[in-house]
Amino acid sequence: MSSDAGVLEGAAAAVREAQEGLYAARRRLTAAVVAAYEEKEPVARIAERTGRTVIDVQNMLTAAGAFRGL
Numbered sequence: 001m002s003s004d005a006g007v008l009e010g011a012a013a014a015v016r017e018a019q020e021g022l023y024a025a026r027r028r029l030t031a032a033v034v035a036a037y038e039e040k041e042p043v044a045r046i047a048e049r050t051g052r053t054v055i056d057v058q059n060m061l062t063a064a065g066a067f068r069g070l
Contacts, residue, residue: 033057034066 029050036046047057061067 030060030064033060034064037061037066 033046033050036049037043043054043057043061046052047054050057052060058067
């Protein structure tokens, strides 16, 4: 075993922690997008404000069951 054996495990743990943070951030973003959409903000404006594409926003809304379509 090499002297840096703990480095591998530490790096794997850091990736898991980062993934959990990313999942939480995605849930918060989806909730904020749905809230904006329910307040009648246009999808294009939500996309502009979030740095996402219109398709990304529509997909988020569809996955959340909130998209009313075109």
